[in-house]
Amino acid sequence: xxxxxxxxxxxxxxxxxxxxxxxxxxxxxxxxxxxxxxxxxxxxxxxxxxxxxxxxxxxxxxxxxxxxxxxxxxxxxxxxxxxxxxxxxxxxxxxxxxxxxxxxxxxxxxxxxxxxxxxxxxxxxxxxxxxxxxxxxxxxxxxxxxxxxxxxxxxxxxxxxxxxxxxxxxxxxxxxxxxxxxxxxxxxxxxxxxxxxxxxxxxxxxxxxxxxxxxxxxxxxxxxxxxxxxxxxxxxxxxxxxxxxxxxxxxxxxxxxxxxxxxxxxxxxxxxxxxxxxxxxxxxxxxxxxxxx
Amino acid sequence: xxxxxxxxxxxxxxxxxxxxxxxxxxxxxxxxxxxxxxxxxxxxxxxxxxxxxxxxxxxxxxxxxxxxxxxxxxxxxxxxxxxxxxxxxxxxxxxxxxxxxx
Numbered sequence: 001x002x003x004x005x006x007x008x009x010x011x012x013x014x015x016x017x018x019x020x021x022x023x024x025x026x027x028x029x030x031x032x033x034x035x036x037x038x039x040x041x042x043x044x045x046x047x048x049x050x051x052x053x054x055x056x057x058x059x060x061x062x063x064x065x066x067x068x069x070x071x072x073x074x075x076x077x078x079x080x081x082x083x084x085x086x087x088x089x090x091x092x093x094x095x096x097x098x099x100x101x102x103x104x105x106x107x108x109x110x111x112x113x114x115x116x117x118x119x120x121x122x123x124x125x126x127x128x129x130x131x132x133x134x135x136x137x138x139x140x141x142x143x144x145x146x147x148x149x150x151x152x153x154x155x156x157x158x159x160x161x162x163x164x165x166x167x168x169x170x171x172x173x174x175x176x177x178x179x180x181x182x183x184x185x186x187x188x189x190x191x192x193x194x195x196x197x198x199x200x201x202x203x204x205x206x207x208x209x210x211x212x213x214x215x216x217x218x219x220x221x222x223x224x225x226x227x228x229x230x231x232x233x234x235x236x237x238x239x240x241x242x243x244x245x246x247x248x249x250x251x252x253x254x255x256x257x258x259x260x261x262x263x264x265x266x267x268x269x270x271x272x273x274x275x276x277x278x279x280x281x282x283x284x285x286x287x288x289x290x291x292x293x
Numbered sequence: 294x295x296x297x298x299x300x301x302x303x304x305x306x307x308x309x310x311x312x313x314x315x316x317x318x319x320x321x322x323x324x325x326x327x328x329x330x331x332x333x334x335x336x337x338x339x340x341x342x343x344x345x346x347x348x349x350x351x352x353x354x355x356x357x358x359x360x361x362x363x364x365x366x367x368x369x370x371x372x373x374x375x376x377x378x379x380x381x382x383x384x385x386x387x388x389x390x391x392x393x394x395x
Binding site for chain 2: 080081186202204205206212
């Protein structure tokens with residue numbers, strides 16, 4: 001009898017915990033904020049991770065054209081300003097943002113332990129690889145452990161608790177990642193985009209000299225016109241980076257602040273959450289236009 | 294206005310003036326100035342420039358003068374020589390800034 005009472009007691013406790021767990025899951029607004037931000041972080045992170053190597057490739061092509069027409073680019077340093085080590089650290093930062101977004105989405109939508117574990121592992125590994133990261137390795141691992149510990153009967157509550165811990169703890173890193181992207185996307189920011197604009201202006205100037213003098217050796221004018229086309233494509237990319245790219249990154253930062261406040265039950269701007277979705281769509285449209293699709 | 298913005302603006306104006314210039318020698322001098330400017334800009338991107346220095350202020354001021362001279366030359370091509378001189382001064386000061394940042 002005593003054993004039965006004890007069993008019933010445990011059952012009641014489990015039922016109660018389960019009910020409390022479900023009740024303590026994310027609110028609709030918190031889910032919406034986390035999903036919007038997650039989607040935005042995945043889009044911006046993946047855009048940047050693709051764009052930085054593309055900028056390097058385009059810069060090499062522009063410099064190659066410039067050398068071919070007898071311009072000022074250095075044939076010994078065709079990837080000037082875009083050396084692999086410069087690009088690799090930026091791609092790592094972009095992947096970290098993408099992994100954060102994927103983790104948020106997984107925490108809201110997934111229930112499979114494997115999916116949670118995969119998202120958590122990727123998040124921890126990428127967060128640790130960012131130059132200038134804000135937390136110690138052990139702290140990222142502790143955040144990852146929170147996600148990996150999710151399971152059992154109170155999944156929704158544990159997912160909510162994990163988000164409540166991860167978003168504030170990682171906020172300084174997200175701000176840092178956004179600041180890096182804002183600098184690198186700014187054609188006047190003395191960072192990567194300004195380097196890219198420099199390569200573009202050099203080719204523009206040298207090609208103009210060739211066309212004005214009808215010089216550049218055999219086939220010079222034709223190569224110079226090809227260079228002008230590269231310059232036009234490069235300017236279009238810079239315009240997207242400096243315009244919609246930067247606007248989306250700024251919106252992302254604000255949405256992260258809003259999610260942080262929402263998870264603390266503090267006042268936050270729902271407009272900031274909605275704005276990021278609009279910006280992401282606008283950036284995606286510009287990227288499609290650049291790709292000609 | 295930041296140094297990056299001033300550098301970008303000056304480079305764009307030099308390029309526009311090179312395209313507008315009628316004589317080949319002028320185009321070549323303007324192109325050479327632009328290449329020097331782009332070179333120091335590239336070095337400044339890679340360097341950690343200390344903003345609170347007299348050299349930084351002097352380079353920024355001279356870039357502002359160069360901007361006015363380039364604007365005037367874009368309006369009236371007779372002013373190209375003055376613009377070239379002003380830009381050369383600005384690039385010299387930027388080169389000093391690069392040395393300090395290295």
